[in-house]
Amino acid sequence: MSFNWSATFTIGQPADASKGDKIILPQAALESIIHAHSSAPLLPVQLDPNYDPTSWAQPQFNPYEPIKPQELPSPLTFQIRNPANRLLTHGGVKEFSAADGQVHLPPWMMTSLALTPGDQVMVKYAALPKGTWAKFRPLSADYMEILDFRALLEARLRSNYTTLTRGEVLKVHQGTKEFGFVVEELKPEPGEAVCITDTDLEVDIEPLDTEMGDATTQSASGTLDGQGSRRGGNNQDNVLKIGFESQGRVSPEAYQRWTVDIPNRKSGIEITVHVQEPGDLDMIVSTKLPISLQDHLWANFESVGPRVITIPAGDRDYATQQDSQVIHIAVYGREPTTVAASGSSSSTASSSAGESSSAGEATYSIQVHYQDNEEPSSAPPSGSSSMSAAADIPNKDAPGYQECTNCGSWIPERTMMLHSNFCHRNNAKCNKCGLVMKKEDLLNHFHCDHCDKHGDVSEKKKHMEIFHGWYQCSCESFESPSLPELAKHRRTTCSERFIMCRYCHTLVQQGGPASNARDRMRGLHSHESYCGDRTIQCQKCSQMVSLKDVQVHAQNHDYQRQSQATPQLCSNQNCVRSKGATSNVLGLCQLCFGPYWIPTEDPKNQKLVQRLARKYHAQLMTGCGNKWCRSQYCATSRGRQMDATSAATEMMSILKEARVGAADGHKTWLCVDEGTTRKKVMAELLLEDVRGQYTIEWCVKALEVERTDLEAAAQWLQLQAPKVKKAAA
Numbered sequence: 001m002s003f004n005w006s007a008t009f010t011i012g013q014p015a016d017a018s019k020g021d022k023i024i025l026p027q028a029a030l031e032s033i034i035h036a037h038s039s040a041p042l043l044p045v046q047l048d049p050n051y052d053p054t055s056w057a058q059p060q061f062n063p064y065e066p067i068k069p070q071e072l073p074s075p076l077t078f079q080i081r082n083p084a085n086r087l088l089t090h091g092g093v094k095e096f097s098a099a100d101g102q103v104h105l106p107p108w109m110m111t112s113l114a115l116t117p118g119d120q121v122m123v124k125y126a127a128l129p130k131g132t133w134a135k136f137r138p139l140s141a142d143y144m145e146i147l148d149f150r151a152l153l154e155a156r157l158r159s160n161y162t163t164l165t166r167g168e169v170l171k172v173h174q175g176t177k178e179f180g181f182v183v184e185e186l187k188p189e190p191g192e193a194v195c196i197t198d199t200d201l202e203v204d205i206e207p208l209d210t211e212m213g214d215a216t217t218q219s220a221s222g223t224l225d226g227q228g229s230r231r232g233g234n235n236q237d238n239v240l241k242i243g244f245e246s247q248g249r250v251s252p253e254a255y256q257r258w259t260v261d262i263p264n265r266k267s268g269i270e271i272t273v274h275v276q277e278p279g280d281l282d283m284i285v286s287t288k289l290p291i292s293l294q295d296h297l298w299a300n301f302e303s304v305g306p307r308v309i310t311i312p313a314g315d316r317d318y319a320t321q322q323d324s325q326v327i328h329i330a331v332y333g334r335e336p337t338t339v340a341a342s343g344s345s346s347s348t349a350s351s352s353a354g355e356s357s358s359a360g361e362a363t364y365s366i367q368v369h370y371q372d373n374e375e376p377s378s379a380p381p382s383g384s385s386s387m388s389a390a391a392d393i394p395n396k397d398a399p400g401y402q403e404c405t406n407c408g409s410w411i412p413e414r415t416m417m418l419h420s421n422f423c424h425r426n427n428a429k430c431n432k433c434g435l436v437m438k439k440e441d442l443l444n445h446f447h448c449d450h451c452d453k454h455g456d457v458s459e460k461k462k463h464m465e466i467f468h469g470w471y472q473c474s475c476e477s478f479e480s481p482s483l484p485e486l487a488k489h490r491r492t493t494c495s496e497r498f499i500m501c502r503y504c505h506t507l508v509q510q511g512g513p514a515s516n517a518r519d520r521m522r523g524l525h526s527h528e529s530y531c532g533d534r535t536i537q538c539q540k541c542s543q544m545v546s547l548k549d550v551q552v553h554a555q556n557h558d559y560q561r562q563s564q565a566t567p568q569l570c571s572n573q574n575c576v577r578s579k580g581a582t583s584n585v586l587g588l589c590q591l592c593f594g595p596y597w598i599p600t601e602d603p604k605n606q607k608l609v610q611r612l613a614r615k616y617h618a619q620l621m622t623g624c625g626n627k628w629c630r631s632q633y634c635a636t637s638r639g640r641q642m643d644a645t646s647a648a649t650e651m652m653s654i655l656k657e658a659r660v661g662a663a664d665g666h667k668t669w670l671c672v673d674e675g676t677t678r679k680k681v682m683a684e685l686l687l688e689d690v691r692g693q694y695t696i697e698w699c700v701k702a703l704e705v706e707r708t709d710l711e712a713a714a715q716w717l718q719l720q721a722p723k724v725k726k727a728a729a
């Protein structure tokens, strides 16, 4: 059945749910939709191949989905059209809470329909086919900066969109950037608009044609390429070899990327970049892509001296890198600082800046080497300040030396006067950090008001920007003054962080914190929390078990299996029947015990023992006569008869083992019928097959269950029987 509903509304302020395609309608709209729906005529359900959502003509019947009477279609999907210019799109509904006569649209939708608050818009119920396939075209090659744009796009679609309309532009935010994708094609036909709720939409991304062709190929192979390389005219990651120095140059606000193969993770590494003054750059290091100022594991944001990053062998990210042995390094160019490098050298510094290479490019050398294992890895990166307070002062306490009260150096006593005069004239001590430096350097010496940082003023601008700026994550739930803190958030708790889901094994965004405490304790974010709620049927108990609980559930089965009581078998070593509920003084099964049942009084079991002795004696002397008998104590099975005396001697020794009247530990050897003999042989075969991992009792049980099918019985043992516990060594 189908129904028609449409209405005209005035555009209100944009809906704040700016990410998706859901609109806010007034309560009255819901009432009229319900009314239109319930009064619609019942029509046979059929497909209308001519349905054209671009046409404003009312369709005659719902072309796609059978709908139960009285039940509104879900999700409700609408065509949204600007009557002034015939622009249209589709969307779902977020809620029915707008003021009467008003509709709130997401900002992007207003832009794409060229609407502003106060304009009129037509909203019409449109039953859309379930989308199966969508092709997107990126609006710029920037999209390659996203590690897995397909996953990101799919995640955006799943969480925020109800519909897709051909030609609409989807904005995807990652980090501080925005990426646009045009909906190029849709299936099924005619592909003008589809509903994407509860569908397995296949997403295709069309590579950019033009000169971005090669860059796109790269993105397909998972390599990242940012502006840096494009500007540098180099699309490949530069390859660095451990122990070898390489040269690079990078423009301001651009990245140059390097990869280095580090197969040996038993040693730490040290990465050093020497920058040619006055160029400035940051060094960023990660085990995975994407790598950028906001996505990295290690960074050096110094602005003087060599940039050094030391990764000790014990670093968890470094030591446990799984998928590859490649370390990614990005060098990010910065505008050379305009403040003179320091004091006396200022004039030369600024003049050399004038001559330096094009547009503030920084030229540098880079190298990686393994740390010496003996050397403690605690040496802090250098480059903090001009004259560092050396740990071991030369000539300290040496005879004939004196300490200068001004600079703290140890000076030969005879030249102290000379030095002291010179020192007081030229050197000064910072009374905040105690560093001694040339007086003119002290003028350019700065201390950060917010942290311990101190150094040359030329470092101040970058320091303030990186550590005391303002950074907001694109997930919109994190902000920090510190770029390193943002990077830390993005690699840990950020809802946009990509993880390999432990339940669906796909690369997905982890989502926000799980909504229930139990999952949060497990360290699950919302994707895994949701994904792990899917159930599978337990093959042992046929219960539906959620993926999250599978492990515990299996352990439970294991525990139950291991704690099962072993079935008690008949004490007759040739018999494989179960002992049964009623016990007897010989521990035999009912069948085996039959001949030894004494109807009269037999207080000390004398009659019974006599009977058993006679039976053993006959068995040993002449045998049971059955050619298939396998009993160890039967003349037929042995193939030789015994004289009465030797038979009596042997009989006495096995008679003791019967432990007549004892509570347990009975062992008897009585000839049995052919069927039982065969079962016994099978059980022993199975025991051999499973290499003694299970006891003979369970082997017998398995064969009973599986009707003597050896293979099936072995499988049954694996699933059901407790394993023999290895005796503690």
Ligand SMILES: [Zn+2]
Pocket: 404, 405, 406, 407, 408, 409, 419, 420, 423, 424, 427
């Ligand atoms: Zn001095």
Ligand SMILES: [Zn+2]
Pocket: 430, 431, 432, 433, 434, 435, 445, 446, 447, 454
């Ligand atoms: Zn200082």
Ligand SMILES: [Zn+2]
Pocket: 448, 449, 450, 451, 452, 453, 463, 467, 468
């Ligand atoms: Zn600071």
Ligand SMILES: [Zn+2]
Pocket: 473, 474, 475, 476, 477, 478, 489, 490, 493, 494, 495, 496
């Ligand atoms: Zn975030």
Ligand SMILES: [Zn+2]
Pocket: 501, 502, 503, 504, 505, 506, 508, 527, 528, 531, 532
């Ligand atoms: Zn998953």
Ligand SMILES: [Zn+2]
Pocket: 538, 539, 540, 541, 542, 543, 553, 557
């Ligand atoms: Zn189960």
Ligand SMILES: [Zn+2]
Pocket: 570, 571, 572, 575, 576, 577, 588, 589, 590, 591, 592, 593
């Ligand atoms: Zn028996």
Ligand SMILES: [Zn+2]
Pocket: 619, 623, 624, 625, 626, 629, 630, 631, 634, 635, 636, 637, 671, 672
């Ligand atoms: Zn026998």
